[in-house]
Amino acid sequence: MAVPVTVLCGGLGAGKTTLLTTLLEADDRDVAVVVNDVGEVNVDADLVEARTSLEEGEEVLALENGCICCSLGGELSRSVVRLWKAYDFDALVVEASGVSEPEPIAHQFVRGPAGGPYDLDTIVTVVDARRFHDAFADGDGEPVRQGPDEDGAKPLADLWLEQVEFCDLLVLNKCDLVSDAERERVVALLETLQPGAEIVTTEYGEVAPETLLETGRFDLTAARESAGWKQAVEAAADVDEHDHGSDDRHNDHDHDHGDSGHDHGHGHDHAHPPEQYGIEVDTYHRVRPFHPERFLELLADLPPELVRAKGLCWIAGRDRQAITMSTAGTETSLEVTGRWIASFSEQQQETYRKGQPDLPWDDDHGDREIRLALIGRSLDREALTARLDDSLVTDEELAADPSTFENPTPTAMGETMIVSTRESVESNSSD
Numbered sequence: 001m002a003v004p005v006t007v008l009c010g011g012l013g014a015g016k017t018t019l020l021t022t023l024l025e026a027d028d029r030d031v032a033v034v035v036n037d038v039g040e041v042n043v044d045a046d047l048v049e050a051r052t053s054l055e056e057g058e059e060v061l062a063l064e065n066g067c068i069c070c071s072l073g074g075e076l077s078r079s080v081v082r083l084w085k086a087y088d089f090d091a092l093v094v095e096a097s098g099v100s101e102p103e104p105i106a107h108q109f110v111r112g113p114a115g116g117p118y119d120l121d122t123i124v125t126v127v128d129a130r131r132f133h134d135a136f137a138d139g140d141g142e143p144v145r146q147g148p149d150e151d152g153a154k155p156l157a158d159l160w161l162e163q164v165e166f167c168d169l170l171v172l173n174k175c176d177l178v179s180d181a182e183r184e185r186v187v188a189l190l191e192t193l194q195p196g197a198e199i200v201t202t203e204y205g206e207v208a209p210e211t212l213l214e215t216g217r218f219d220l221t222a223a224r225e226s227a228g229w230k231q232a233v234e235a236a237a238d239v240d241e242h243d244h245g246s247d248d249r250h251n252d253h254d255h256d257h258g259d260s261g262h263d264h265g266h267g268h269d270h271a272h273p274p275e276q277y278g279i280e281v282d283t284y285h286r287v288r289p290f291h292p293e294r295f296l297e298l299l300a301d302l303p304p305e306l307v308r309a310k311g312l313c314w315i316a317g318r319d320r321q322a323i324t325m326s327t328a329g330t331e332t333s334l335e336v337t338g339r340w341i342a343s344f345s346e347q348q349q350e351t352y353r354k355g356q357p358d359l360p361w362d363d364d365h366g367d368r369e370i371r372l373a374l375i376g377r378s379l380d381r382e383a384l385t386a387r388l389d390d391s392l393v394t395d396e397e398l399a400a401d402p403s404t405f406e407n408p409t410p411t412a413m414g415e416t417m418i419v420s421t422r423e424s425v426e427s428n429s430s431d
Contacts, residue, residue, distance in 0.1 A: 002119035010126030012098030019205030165227035196226030229373035236283035278378035311372035317402035342366020
């Protein structure tokens with residue numbers, strides 16, 4: 001029988017280790033706990049009985065309650081397979097680092113070698129109530145630390161939101177540090193960002209073991225499709241597809257690119273309407289590219305009420321590159337995540353379109369488009385839409401040579417550009 005796996009994500013300092021230690025003390029199952037490196041093996045010292053070693057320099061801590069805690073080197077899936085062969089245990093918990101994206105970890109247990117002995121059971125994201133409120137739900141506190149993560153890939157705020165958007169359980173921790181109203185505001189925002197996840201509010205990482213282990217909760221397709229921004233984009237695309245009086249068109253392909261202190265589950269049929277807290281979701285769709293200079297000027301001066309914006313962008317001068325825009329708080333990343341089908345040869349285009357007969361297609365621009373989800377709190381949507389429209393190329397510019405535009409946006413697959421709002425730049429320069 002496959003061993004159930006719980007993946008534990010969350011930002012640095014959110015309380016993952018406290019939650020993990022509490023879980024090990026409260027449950028009598030034999031649990032293997034995998035962490036990223038020896039420096040992060042920091043479960044309560046009273047639980048540690050002895051230290052042994054696994055092959056290839058991997059560290060294993062034997063715990064008094066029968067569990068083991070490991071810092072596995074090398075590729076995760078191969079390491080956990082070796083762990084499964086060497087030890088008997090009832091469940092596996094993977095504590096990801098604060099700058100880890102959960103989806104690649106999930107894939108290793110679904111499609112990698114670890115998918116044999118293991119069964120991915122649930123992905124848990126731990127959220128620091130105070131920091132999340134100040135960074136996203138209120139906007140009056142200090143922003144999340146600016147700049148890419150330690151590997152130079154993505155802004156930290158963007159990683160936080162991706163951890164929220166790809167999970168099936170959200171643990172809102174440190175609720176003793178926020179008021180009831182602040183907690184409810186954060187819950188409403190989390191429900192908007194990830195409507196498919198169960199939400200538990202708590203203090204000091206106290207969560208019932210049955211909420212974390214052997215839940216049968218995880219579903220890869222649901223996890224990939226349940227993010228609030230993605231649901232908004234897809235819902236708007238469905239409306240466009242059936243709105244024959246609109247110039248908008250549907251694009252549903254992937255462009256080859258892939259109560260405080262107590263456990264309290266929040267369903268989605270109770271009194272947490274996002275509108276009560278000024279949280280709204282909107283979409284923006286145009287079949288016309290952004291002017292690169294005006295678009296970057298806009299990204300450097302986005303309204304502070306915009307919490308999240310994500311989707312595909314068409315930028316003039318980048319007619320091959322499908323660029324994903326991802327705004328989290330005060331920073332926006334632009335990343336090349338594929339190619340527009342319209343940029344392939346006619347034969348390749350025909351092959352793709354035969355395989356996707358419902359793919360809308362513009363006679364002039366093919367599948368190129370801008371389609372964004374916009375999530376904000378008390379956001380002036382009309383004003384933002386007008387500013388986005390002002391950032392589009394004019395008819396004259398559309399007919400001009402795009403190489404004449406100043407254009408630092410990325411060109412290579414996987415290449416990322418980070419743009420911070422002017423408020424953030426001023427804040428950083430005053431530090």
